[in-house]
Amino acid sequence: MDKLRSDIRGLNHDQLVEIYNILRKTESPFTKNSNGVFFNTADLSVATIDIIKDYVNRATEENNKFREQDVLISTMKRDYASATV
Helix, strand or coil, rough: HHHHHHHHHCCHHHHHHHHHHHHHHHCCCCCEECCCEEEHHHCCCHHHHHHHHHHEEEECCCCCCCCHHHHHHHHHHHHHHHHHC
């Protein structure tokens, strides 16, 4: 569960909203206040945890692909700028 917690912390706002939507759709217990939405994994069903894990894995892969693309674009811009000087 520590890895799941860590991976969830690495998600962006839209992805966190999707975790919230999963909790709502599965009617899982959570609390919400001005600091965010909180849930205890011990209170979640195995099915809900599996849904969340699956989503977090897909979102993390997507984020990694975007980071790789950003690095590639930055490299291409740098190479182009140095070639035109």
